[in-house]
Amino acid sequence: MSPSPEQDQAAQLQELIQQLTVAANACDYAPGSQGYISRTNVAAIAKDIVRLVMAPSDMSMHHSVNMLEIVCIRTLMGLGVFEKIPVDGSISLAELSRVTGVQDSLLERQLRLLVGTKFVEQTPEYEYVHTKFSRAYIQVPGPGNFFQFINDECLATLVHFHSYVKERAAQDGKPVQEPDDPLRNPYTHRHGMDGHPVWEIMAQFPDRLRAFQLGFMSQEDSVPIIGFYDYSALYDPEHDGDRATLVDVGGGQGQSIIQILQAFPTLRPDHMVLQDLPEPIAQAQNSKLLPEGVTAMVHDFWTPQPVKGAKAYFLRRVVHDYSDENCVKILAHLREAMGPDSKVLIADMVMPKRVHEADLPAAAMDNTVMVMGGKERTADGFNKILEAAGLKMVKIWHSREGGATGNIVEAMLPAGNPRGS
Numbered sequence: 001m002s003p004s005p006e007q008d009q010a011a012q013l014q015e016l017i018q019q020l021t022v023a024a025n026a027c028d029y030a031p032g033s034q035g036y037i038s039r040t041n042v043a044a045i046a047k048d049i050v051r052l053v054m055a056p057s058d059m060s061m062h063h064s065v066n067m068l069e070i071v072c073i074r075t076l077m078g079l080g081v082f083e084k085i086p087v088d089g090s091i092s093l094a095e096l097s098r099v100t101g102v103q104d105s106l107l108e109r110q111l112r113l114l115v116g117t118k119f120v121e122q123t124p125e126y127e128y129v130h131t132k133f134s135r136a137y138i139q140v141p142g143p144g145n146f147f148q149f150i151n152d153e154c155l156a157t158l159v160h161f162h163s164y165v166k167e168r169a170a171q172d173g174k175p176v177q178e179p180d181d182p183l184r185n186p187y188t189h190r191h192g193m194d195g196h197p198v199w200e201i202m203a204q205f206p207d208r209l210r211a212f213q214l215g216f217m218s219q220e221d222s223v224p225i226i227g228f229y230d231y232s233a234l235y236d237p238e239h240d241g242d243r244a245t246l247v248d249v250g251g252g253q254g255q256s257i258i259q260i261l262q263a264f265p266t267l268r269p270d271h272m273v274l275q276d277l278p279e280p281i282a283q284a285q286n287s288k289l290l291p292e293g294v295t296a297m298v299h300d301f302w303t304p305q306p307v308k309g310a311k312a313y314f315l316r317r318v319v320h321d322y323s324d325e326n327c328v329k330i331l332a333h334l335r336e337a338m339g340p341d342s343k344v345l346i347a348d349m350v351m352p353k354r355v356h357e358a359d360l361p362a363a364a365m366d367n368t369v370m371v372m373g374g375k376e377r378t379a380d381g382f383n384k385i386l387e388a389a390g391l392k393m394v395k396i397w398h399s400r401e402g403g404a405t406g407n408i409v410e411a412m413l414p415a416g417n418p419r420g421s
Contacts, residue, residue, distance in 0.1 A: 013052055020045045033224075033400035037358055044357035069117050072110040073137070074151050081107065082130075082138050085120070090127035139218075146215035150368060152208050157190045157371045164189060178370065180323035185373040198372040203279075216317075217255075224406040225256055225316060225347045228399045232264045234311040234343070235271065244310035245271035249301050249334070250318040252276055253284040254294065256347070261291050269293035273307055301330050305337035313338070316347035320365070321374040324385050331389035338413055343394070344386075346409040350396055351378045362405050386411045 003011070023045055028038035054062070076082060084099045085091055093111075097104035111128060114120045120134045137144030164186050169176045179185040184194045191201050202209050235245045245267060248257050254274045261267055270293035274284060281298050284290050299306060305313070313334045319327045334344055349362045366376035377385070383393050391411040399406030 009052065013049065016045060016049045016052065020049065033406065037400060040358040047357070065113070065117065068113060069119065070151060070155070072113050073119065073147065076107075076110055076114075077137065077144060077148065081111075082120075082134050082144075085128055085130055085134070087130065087135065090123050090125075090129045092125075092127050096128060141214040141217040143218055145211050146218050148211040149208075149215040153187070153202070153212065154368045154371050157186045158367070161186060161370075178375065179373045180325070180375075182322060182326060182373050185371065187371045224399045225408065226259055226263045228406070229345075229397045229408050231260050231312075232266050235267050240271070240311070243271070244273050244307050246312045246314050247273040247275060247305075247307050247310045248314045248316070249275050249299075249305075249330075250315060252280050253287060254290045254296070256314065256316050257294055258289060258291065261294075270295075273297055273310070275299035275301070275307075301333065303333065305333045308337050309339035310337070310342060312343045312345050314345045314347065318348075319346055319385070320348050320369050320376050321372060323373055323375065324381075324388070326373075327385045328388045331385065331391060335390050335413065340413060342412065344391060344411040346382065346411070348407065348409070349376045349405050350382065350398075350407040350409065351376050353378060359405075382409050390414070 020042065023038075023042045026038065027042050028035045079100060079102050081096065081100050081102065084096060091099075093104050093108055096102075097107055100107070111120060114134075115122050115128075118131060118133075121129045121131050123129060136142055137147065165176045165179075168179075168189075182197060185198070187198050188194045188196060188201065193201050202212065231246070246257070246260070248254070251257060251274045257272050257274055261269055261272065269291040272291075272293075273295045274281070274290065275297045276284075277300060278298050281296050284296050290296060297306070301318070315330075319330065322330065331344065338344070349365060351362060351366060352359055355363045362376060369375060375381075379396055382396075386393050386409075390413070392414045394410040394412055397408040397410065
């Protein structure tokens with residue numbers, strides 16, 4: 001006699017509990033990729049247990065709670081409520097209302113949901129206390145800045161994405177397709193500014209731009225560049241002469257160059273070049289953080305690359321902002337500047353064909369950059385744009401085996417094809 005559905009489910013539950021026990025006993029809480037994989041393995045099994053015991057009808061309420069938790073967190077962040085909860089103590093509703101100037105009833109209703117989701121906690125006397133999550137959200141830079149950016153720039157843009165793709169397809173007389181135009185996408189549409197670059201639009205909102213900048217500062221580890229690629233091999237002191245070792249194309253304020261020079265002290269700062277638009281270059285120069293000797297150069301990567309024959313042209317978090325067609329244009333300018341042994345190094349996420357728990361942030365980022373017509377790519381996707389630009393993929397370097405985040409895609413000119421022509 002076959003087991004009943006209830007018996008089968010009970011057996012699955014016991015098996016998952018055993019798997020969870022094994023994973024929990026082996027859990028590594030240390031920072032870094034190994035600890036991340038270990039923790040996400042525990043989380044994946046725990047989520048499997050939750051999904052197993054949930055009825056299908058429970059899922060809509062589960063999604064509703066998640067959506068409204070986001071609303072409550074963003075509202076209370078904007079009202080400065082979390083900063084008023086003592087870091088190591090508690091605060092009553094009445095006192096929290098007094099110090100924030102927010103009606104007690106509104107605070108109580110929004111905090112009630114966050115207590116239920118364990119984002120904040122309450123004492124037995126119903127006073128509010130921080131959890132490790134809410135406490136982290138008041139750090140600057142910190143995960144709260146990244147949350148604000150995702151909410152204000154991406155979620156607020158994508159909330160009507162289902163309507164946008166159908167309306168845009170009808171206007172263009174084409175099937176529904178992914179946004180792929182940096183000047184005509186969900187973000188430009190939301191602001192009524194089709195034809196303008198996303199960064200130009202965002203610059204009109206200084207507070208939102210600051211949240212974006214601080215948010216990605218807090219997420220530096222999500223696209224690591226150190227620990228799995230030997231940058232020192234790019235520099236040959238006997239033969240390089242004045243040749244540039246690395247050109248950081250679209251490198252912002254130089255965070256990547258700073259990390260690379262700190263990790264590889266044999267590299268010479270005066271052989272490193274930082275390129276970006278005027279504002280980030282000015283910020284890099286004014287910050288005084290850029291190592292002495294590094295060349296800070298204003299350059300638009302849509303135009304020909306002025307530094308010829310560098311050992312490496314480095315692109316971190318650049319190609320994921322653009323469609324295949326536009327990435328080919330960027331890469332083609334680099335191809336024309338490359339020497340026979342020059343490399344293109346693309347530091348970005350490499351999507352697996354099947355996403356698992358540890359890869360969910362990458363899958364989320366793929367949908368995030370969709371607001372501006374960008375996309376994360378699989379290995380095949382990178383190979384496609386490199387070949388179209390006249391380049392050949394050499395290797396994908398992984399910060400962890402099989403991980404979507406923390407990769408460097410290395411490419412060169414094809415043998416016997418010095419300019420890809």
